[in-house]
Amino acid sequence: MLEKVRKENPIVHCITNHVVSNFQANGLLALGASPIMGEAPEEAAELAALADAVSLNIGTLNSQSLSSMLLAGKTANALGTPVVLDPVGAGATEFRKNAVNKILEEVNVSVIRCNAGELAAIAGADWQVKGVDAGEGDADIGKLARTAAKRLGLIVAVSGATDHVTDGERLAEIRYGHEMMASITGTGCLLSSVVAAFLAVQPENHFEATAAAMRYYAIAGELASRQAELPGAFQSAFLDHLAAIGEGELDKFMHEKEGALKR
Amino acid sequence: MLEKVRKENPIVHCITNHVVSNFQANGLLALGASPIMGEAPEEAAELAALADAVSLNIGTLNSQSLSSMLLAGKTANALGTPVVLDPVGAGATEFRKNAVNKILEEVNVSVIRCNAGELAAIAGADWQVKGVDAGEGDADIGKLARTAAKRLGLIVAVSGATDHVTDGERLAEIRYGHEMMASITGTGCLLSSVVAAFLAVQPENHFEATAAAMRYYAIAGELASRQAELPGAFQSAFLDHLAAIGEGELDKFMHEKEGALKR
Amino acid sequence: MLEKVRKENPIVHCITNHVVSNFQANGLLALGASPIMGEAPEEAAELAALADAVSLNIGTLNSQSLSSMLLAGKTANALGTPVVLDPVGAGATEFRKNAVNKILEEVNVSVIRCNAGELAAIAGADWQVKGVDAGEGDADIGKLARTAAKRLGLIVAVSGATDHVTDGERLAEIRYGHEMMASITGTGCLLSSVVAAFLAVQPENHFEATAAAMRYYAIAGELASRQAELPGAFQSAFLDHLAAIGEGELDKFMHEKEGALKR
Numbered sequence: 145m146l147e148k149v150r151k152e153n154p155i156v157h158c159i160t161n162h163v164v165s166n167f168q169a170n171g172l173l174a175l176g177a178s179p180i181m182g183e184a185p186e187e188a189a190e191l192a193a194l195a196d197a198v199s200l201n202i203g204t205l206n207s208q209s210l211s212s213m214l215l216a217g218k219t220a221n222a223l224g225t226p227v228v229l230d231p232v233g234a235g236a237t238e239f240r241k242n243a244v245n246k247i248l249e250e251v252n253v254s255v256i257r258c259n260a261g262e263l264a265a266i267a268g269a270d271w272q273v274k275g276v277d278a279g280e281g282d283a284d285i286g287k288l289a290r291t292a293a294k295r296l297g298l299i300v301a302v303s304g305a306t307d308h309v310t311d312g313e314r315l316a317e318i319r320y321g322h323e324m325m326a327s328i329t330g331t332g333c334l335l336s337s338v339v340a341a342f343l344a345v346q347p348e349n350h351f352e353a354t355a356a357a358m359r360y361y362a363i364a365g366e367l368a369s370r371q372a373e374l375p376g377a378f379q380s381a382f383l384d385h386l387a388a389i390g391e392g393e394l395d396k397f398m399h400e401k402e403g404a405l406k407r
Numbered sequence: 408m409l410e411k412v413r414k415e416n417p418i419v420h421c422i423t424n425h426v427v428s429n430f431q432a433n434g435l436l437a438l439g440a441s442p443i444m445g446e447a448p449e450e451a452a453e454l455a456a457l458a459d460a461v462s463l464n465i466g467t468l469n470s471q472s473l474s475s476m477l478l479a480g481k482t483a484n485a486l487g488t489p490v491v492l493d494p495v496g497a498g499a500t501e502f503r504k505n506a507v508n509k510i511l512e513e514v515n516v517s518v519i520r521c522n523a524g525e526l527a528a529i530a531g532a533d534w535q536v537k538g539v540d541a542g543e544g545d546a547d548i549g550k551l552a553r554t555a556a557k558r559l560g561l562i563v564a565v566s567g568a569t570d571h572v573t574d575g576e577r578l579a580e581i582r583y584g585h586e587m588m589a590s591i592t593g594t595g596c597l598l599s600s601v602v603a604a605f606l607a608v609q610p611e612n613h614f615e616a617t618a619a620a621m622r623y624y625a626i627a628g629e630l631a632s633r634q635a636e637l638p639g640a641f642q643s644a645f646l647d648h649l650a651a652i653g654e655g656e657l658d659k660f661m662h663e664k665e666g667a668l669k670r
Numbered sequence: 671m672l673e674k675v676r677k678e679n680p681i682v683h684c685i686t687n688h689v690v691s692n693f694q695a696n697g698l699l700a701l702g703a704s705p706i707m708g709e710a711p712e713e714a715a716e717l718a719a720l721a722d723a724v725s726l727n728i729g730t731l732n733s734q735s736l737s738s739m740l741l742a743g744k745t746a747n748a749l750g751t752p753v754v755l756d757p758v759g760a761g762a763t764e765f766r767k768n769a770v771n772k773i774l775e776e777v778n779v780s781v782i783r784c785n786a787g788e789l790a791a792i793a794g795a796d797w798q799v800k801g802v803d804a805g806e807g808d809a810d811i812g813k814l815a816r817t818a819a820k821r822l823g824l825i826v827a828v829s830g831a832t833d834h835v836t837d838g839e840r841l842a843e844i845r846y847g848h849e850m851m852a853s854i855t856g857t858g859c860l861l862s863s864v865v866a867a868f869l870a871v872q873p874e875n876h877f878e879a880t881a882a883a884m885r886y887y888a889i890a891g892e893l894a895s896r897q898a899e900l901p902g903a904f905q906s907a908f909l910d911h912l913a914a915i916g917e918g919e920l921d922k923f924m925h926e927k928e929g930a931l932k933r
Binding site: 425428429432433436437442443444445446447449450453454457471642643644645646647650651 | 687688689690692693729730731732733759762763764765766853854855856900901902903905906
């Protein structure tokens with residue numbers, strides 16, 4: 145599926161936060177996608193109409209960008225374009241909770257890509273997020289993600305030590321990646337738009353597309369972590385690996401990893 | 408002219424998009440210029456009055472930043488300070504088209520720095536941008552740029568496999584650079600403000616200043632591409648080359664290149 | 671104190687400019703702090719209430735972010751949370767002057783972290799900033815910082831060839847660091863939020879915390895400059911050093927430096 149993204153260069157319209165926008169655009173370019181980053185309400189619908197996928201991120205949300213996200217999301221829906229929502233810090237403030245609810249009410253979101261704490265906020269779970277994030281509660285994450293996916297009628301993709309992807313029925317667990325990925329800002333945000341790019345080239349199977357995106361991304365991160373153990377070097381190495389690896393590297397990596405697990 | 412920028416450290420007031428603002432500020436510092444990045448309408452005129460050149464970029468334009476651009480541009484005009492316009496995605500939405508028209512109506516722009524697709528939008532040409540961008544239409548780009556420059560009474564600088572700079576009469580073609588420059592976001596945006604810095608130190612010859620800026624920039628990119636073949640490493644190497652090369656390296660590079668072309 | 675930051679992972683709520691937000695968040699992560707970067711007025715108070723320190727930066731200030739800064743600052747005050755103000759370009763425009771005055775009137779700021787020119791603007795001094803910045807006026811900077819600290823009832827930390835930290839009585843001078851730190855954008859902005867992180871773990875002694883933060887930061891910069899002499903590489907190396915060095919490296923560095931000075 146990676147080769148398909150590289151070949152089709154899907155346009156991903158991102159309305160995202162200013163902390164990660166450079167990294168997100170560069171990561172999409174490294175993947176082979178074409179980012180559009182405009183966000184004014186005056187043009188949000190028109191930009192979304194040009195895109196093959198829309199990626200919404202509430203990291204530095206304000207009332208204006210929320211309007212733009214709703215406009216872009218509705219336009220995408222009207223055209224059958226997939227929409228990914230990254231509910232950054234979803235439970236942290238009323239403003240974020242209300243924004244996420246409003247987006248989920250007014251826009252038909254294809255995939256929510258989040259971390260365990262954000263999943264808990266969306267699912268209304270009363271969780272000790274720190275424990276969950278440390279990997280203690282993998283079974284719980286899968287269960288909660290599945291419940292949320294079923295209730296909301298969409299795919300939920302949860303990043304963590306183990307990634308969980310579910311459409312409410314199927315559940316994929318991805319055990320690749322490296323904690324270095326959490327040592328720099330924006331890896332989650334970029335991943336959400338990478339998922340969007342994969343959805344764009346695989347409209348008939350969003351579950352598979354999401355899992356493939358998460359797998360590609362985690363492997364790029366794990367390979368980069370072998371090369372760079374500090375955050376400045378890692379940020380650069382991660383972009384390099386997003387650009388350099390192909391289907392062949394992915395298969396080889398997974399093959400070796402499975403072998404290693406079995407031995 | 409590069410040495411003059413290094414010596415005079417012109418202040419460039421940038422009103423630009425948040426995707427590239429860090430890269431743009433760092434690139435200007437690497438060149439030896441002094442970036443000012445403020446953008447509130449309350450201070451846009453005052454900041455422009457402090458500057459030796461003004462660089463306007465509509466990448467993540469909104470109604471407020473458009474007001475600031477008009478204020479900064481008019482102040483620059485009143486003081487005889489050069490203004491560069493980067494019409495990012497000019498043809499993509501009505502909002503952008505109108506913004507570009509409004510800026511060109513109300514501000515005396517010195518240089519438009521754009522790519523072939525944006526040139527087509529500004530010139531009203533009905534173009535297959537992909538083909539043009541791939542270098543098939545060099546003659547057409549030069550012609551269209553010249554027509555637009557003459558009609559608008561300014562310099563047009565078009566980036567691509569070959570760069571074209573024209574004041575409506577003269578036409579310079581720059582065949583340096585490398586496709587890696589298109590593999591990261593913001594290289595066009597930064598270039599526009601690099602042009603602004605060169606204009607600041609060469610007020611009596613904007614055509615030469617623009618061509619010199621484009622040449623310096625393309626050579627830095629080509630040299631960086633010899634060192635870094637992947638986007639994360641390239642971003643860093645490109646900033647390093649912008650800082651490291653002097654007039655001597657430029658001359659040496661062009662000399663070798665001409666020799667290579669002749670042989 | 672560095673180890674305490676690493677252990678406690680204080681949450682730093684940053685309302686900052688879009689030019690440096692990525693670098694600032696990554697620098698805080700490298701230090702071991704947890705950045706929150708939200709800035710809408712609708713949530714500024716709630717985010718500040720979650721934080722162990724608040725870091726305000728007026729680099730790309732607008733009327734909305736100013737409102738957010740006031741809300742976050744007042745919330746921090748009500749909860750006894752330290753507040754750092756970075757008055758970027760304080761004297762450049764009326765808008766900035768008024769914003770700084772308003773923040774200082776309405777918010778109980780713990781530390782102002784600035785450069786010599788900004789100190790002059792805040793203190794109302796009529797200075798040739800360039801001369802001062804070049805290190806000619808160290809005695810004057812210390813004196814002016816002390817006067818401003820006493821008058822405003824807070825700590826003033828001034829970055830430069832020599833850093834000055836004062837609470838109006840005590841004065842610490844830090845002679846580490848490297849001019850490469852001024853070759854990239856955002857090193858001052860990041861430093862302000864690093865100070866905030868140190869304040870969070872040392873509430874009973876803000877003067878010592880500020881000096882410790884400045885020392886750690888200057889040493890990381892000086893060590894990075896030994897590894898990277900150009901800005902692209904330096905930006906990455908600096909983040910790496912912020913993450914890699916511990917109390918041991920700091921002690922060793924200072925010990926060697928003192929020895930070198932004495933010999």
